[in-house]
Amino acid sequence: MLQLLLLLGAATSRCLHDETQKSVNLLRPLFSQLPSNFRSSSLTLSGSRDPQPLRIQSCYIRDPVSDGAWDPEGDGMRRESRALAAMREAAQRLQGVLAVQGALLLSRDPAQYCHAVWGEPDTPNYHRCSLLNPGYKGESCLGAKIPDAHLRGYALWPEQGPPQLVQPDGPGVQNTDFLLYVRVAHTSKCHREPSLIAYAACCQLDSEDRPLAGTIVYCAQHLTSPRITHSDIVTATLHELLHALGFSGQLFKKWWDCPSGPNVRENCSTRQQVTRRDEWGQLLLTTPTVSHSLAKHLGVLGVPLGVPLEEEQGPLSSHWEARLLQGSIMTATFDGAQRTRLDPITLAAFKDSGWYQVNHSAAEKLLWGQGSGLEFGLVTTCGTGSSDFFCTGSGLGCHYLHLDKGSCSSDPVLEGCRMYKPLANRSECWKKENGFPPGAENPHGEIYHSQSRCFLANLTSQLLSGDKARHPSQISYQEEAELTGRCYLHQCTEREAYMVQVEGSPWVSCPPGKAIQIPGYYGLLFCPRGRLCQTNEGTDAVTSPPMSCSTQDLLLKLSLGLAGPLGHSLGKQEREELTEAVLQALVSRGGTDRCYFHSPSITTSLVFTVHMWKSPGCQGPSVGMLHRALTLTLQKPLEVYYGGANFTTEYSKLLVTSGHNPSMTHLGLSIGLCLMLLILVAALRTVAYRKRATLQVGPSAPYHSPELQSTRGPVGGIREV
Numbered sequence: 001m002l003q004l005l006l007l008l009g010a011a012t013s014r015c016l017h018d019e020t021q022k023s024v025n026l027l028r029p030l031f032s033q034l035p036s037n038f039r040s041s042s043l044t045l046s047g048s049r050d051p052q053p054l055r056i057q058s059c060y061i062r063d064p065v066s067d068g069a070w071d072p073e074g075d076g077m078r079r080e081s082r083a084l085a086a087m088r089e090a091a092q093r094l095q096g097v098l099a100v101q102g103a104l105l106l107s108r109d110p111a112q113y114c115h116a117v118w119g120e121p122d123t124p125n126y127h128r129c130s131l132l133n134p135g136y137k138g139e140s141c142l143g144a145k146i147p148d149a150h151l152r153g154y155a156l157w158p159e160q161g162p163p164q165l166v167q168p169d170g171p172g173v174q175n176t177d178f179l180l181y182v183r184v185a186h187t188s189k190c191h192r193e194p195s196l197i198a199y200a201a202c203c204q205l206d207s208e209d210r211p212l213a214g215t216i217v218y219c220a221q222h223l224t225s226p227r228i229t230h231s232d233i234v235t236a237t238l239h240e241l242l243h244a245l246g247f248s249g250q251l252f253k254k255w256w257d258c259p260s261g262p263n264v265r266e267n268c269s270t271r272q273q274v275t276r277r278d279e280w281g282q283l284l285l286t287t288p289t290v291s292h293s294l295a296k297h298l299g300v301l302g303v304p305l306g307v308p309l310e311e312e313q314g315p316l317s318s319h320w321e322a323r324l325l326q327g328s329i330m331t332a333t334f335d336g337a338q339r340t341r342l343d344p345i346t347l348a349a350f351k352d353s354g355w356y357q358v359n360h361s362a363a364e365k366l367l368w369g370q371g372s373g374l375e376f377g378l379v380t381t382c383g384t385g386s387s388d389f390f391c392t393g394s395g396l397g398c399h400y401l402h403l404d405k406g407s408c409s410s411d412p413v414l415e416g417c418r419m420y421k422p423l424a425n426r427s428e429c430w431k432k433e434n435g436f437p438p439g440a441e442n443p444h445g446e447i448y449h450s451q452s453r454c455f456l457a458n459l460t461s462q463l464l465s466g467d468k469a470r471h472p473s474q475i476s477y478q479e480e481a482e483l484t485g486r487c488y489l490h491q492c493t494e495r496e497a498y499m500v501q502v503e504g505s506p507w508v509s510c511p512p513g514k515a516i517q518i519p520g521y522y523g524l525l526f527c528p529r530g531r532l533c534q535t536n537e538g539t540d541a542v543t544s545p546p547m548s549c550s551t552q553d554l555l556l557k558l559s560l561g562l563a564g565p566l567g568h569s570l571g572k573q574e575r576e577e578l579t580e581a582v583l584q585a586l587v588s589r590g591g592t593d594r595c596y597f598h599s600p601s602i603t604t605s606l607v608f609t610v611h612m613w614k615s616p617g618c619q620g621p622s623v624g625m626l627h628r629a630l631t632l633t634l635q636k637p638l639e640v641y642y643g644g645a646n647f648t649t650e651y652s653k654l655l656v657t658s659g660h661n662p663s664m665t666h667l668g669l670s671i672g673l674c675l676m677l678l679i680l681v682a683a684l685r686t687v688a689y690r691k692r693a694t695l696q697v698g699p700s701a702p703y704h705s706p707e708l709q710s711t712r713g714p715v716g717g718i719r720e721v
């Protein structure tokens, strides 16, 4: 399996979440660790019941061992800042998507710090630590050592009298709902699975089982690999972050059901059923919002559907079945940021977890299988030609998003179904670099451009064929022209309507579902239906070339407020073009290369933003110099002429958003992920804890460490742990 996956190309990477999560003890606060004024991290401020954006804080934990061992070129800092930049951007993408409140303080695992506890009920020291573990090295999460400042303290209890504090409670982390530790390392997992970009696990839950903390480990070699772009790393980070936040085979059984709505926590309970097997043995996620969301996607509303899960590593599964949900952020293999969406069905799962409220307007539309009905994506139907998302044989065509040329092929998670997968080389129509050098023969009139897409066509230049017709040997050339994927320029005229342009031809309208002829060419061009010029198509990701760079320490963010003609509001397409025009102006002002500028965008209220850092291969001055150049030249307003009107900068803001201290970086990511506001009725939960505490010791969550064993004897209530 591993070998097969590696053949699919550099960007295909498998996710090892299940295996990783299995190796982690999930800690949940213990009654004995709750201070008397305990408030869950999720307790709302009094009176406020509106969901708050989820705040994710990341914390870089330097790896003492692998830093030295895997740093032949001294690239440590570069990797670190690249990982952090990716983390920041992934967190930003969840801003306003998931919503939740108090300083976050993590628990210690008594099985680690304590050798034995007192076992005499009805004494104040019952179940308290009577003997410390001298070898206790503190708490860690997937190899990241958790700073004491983030942890509750612990104490040693004598037989009588007050406890002796060994370590007091840390100050905790303010304004944070989820704490993510970040490591960059060359671990054995990275070694074993060379395509692995990153993996993550959740380590601590709050009293409602909502994930509180986790770790993401980036495999060091990919952070300096030119083959993996910055947006690939961001997307892989987002995928792992979503696992750690609750999309995990091992967390499904902890999901909450809140029948009175997520804002009323009173009658919430652990969900009775999250997954089940259907009559064919397929594992399904069956919670209501997810099922509804899939039914809506397939166009079969009202049919109760579960969403199939991929079972690639045993009975637990943390990924959607790829045959059905190709392109979703939560499928098991990752084939590039441009082809991956934060889709509504994945967001529905976060709503069903009971921990988050979801802002569905942030969802990115999933094109794969849309409106394709109940039979879509089954192993039994994918080879029958009933759906044009799948193909048969091994011919050439277009990837279903039409950004890439593809060849009809399969992979282990497709289980025999075949689809047009991007070619190994130069598949991207939207990359100018893939095009022909000037003067090269281009008989099919292809155009590679950020607005080009893949079209099934057999166009051949008449001029060329006419010339060649004089040579008998080449008459067959035209007759043989086979239908294949070709790159041509497109532009949307309205939703689901577009025109195409072939080298040297005028713009020709391309009615979806029809085949058209192009002046100057023999043959036909097929206009795909339901694929191009859909709203939310994710064109942003395509129009701005994917970022392939690692950040240097300095990262700048520039915002420009533009003033345009009054009463002139711009559509998406126009904003993209204006963005490009402003960027051009800025590049010439800065006197640098374009490779410093990343993710430009413009809002409807005409605020232009762009991030700046120096990509590898960028020739020129440091970002510090660019900062100085821009600060000086932007004192004079920038003027951009676009669409018959002048746009002028009214103000500019230049922020230095990075720079880190060597040991640890708090990025203070405010993320609106989730969602959910966990409203906790503190008194009620405390009673429940109390009840449990009289019955059992130790965390109430399933626990992989050795069970506490009672060996209460006559001499004195000491139990071995």
Ligand SMILES: *[C@@H]1O[C@H](CO)[C@@H](O)[C@H](O)[C@H]1NC(C)=O
Pocket: 053, 095, 096, 097, 359, 361, 362, 672
């Ligand atoms: C929901 O998401 C949209 C789109 O990302 C965003 O504009 C909006 O501010 C978000 N709403 C909230 C309440 O965060």
Ligand SMILES: *[C@@H]1O[C@H](CO)[C@@H](O)[C@H](O)[C@H]1NC(C)=O
Pocket: 260, 264, 266, 267
């Ligand atoms: C919680 O459940 C009880 C008993 O079923 C019911 O009486 C009460 O109204 C419920 N509370 C809410 C907020 O739905």
Ligand SMILES: *[C@@H]1O[C@H](CO)[C@@H](O)[C@H](O)[C@H]1NC(C)=O
Pocket: 424, 425
């Ligand atoms: C892709 O390009 C590389 C370098 O140009 C070449 O070595 C390799 O054979 C190509 N692979 C395919 C499948 O064409």
Ligand SMILES: *[C@@H]1O[C@H](CO)[C@@H](O)[C@H](O)[C@H]1NC(C)=O
Pocket: 458, 460, 478, 479, 480, 481, 482, 483, 522, 523, 524
């Ligand atoms: C192009 O393909 C169409 C449909 O397969 C076919 O009818 C036509 O003859 C082909 N034209 C050329 C020039 O190859």
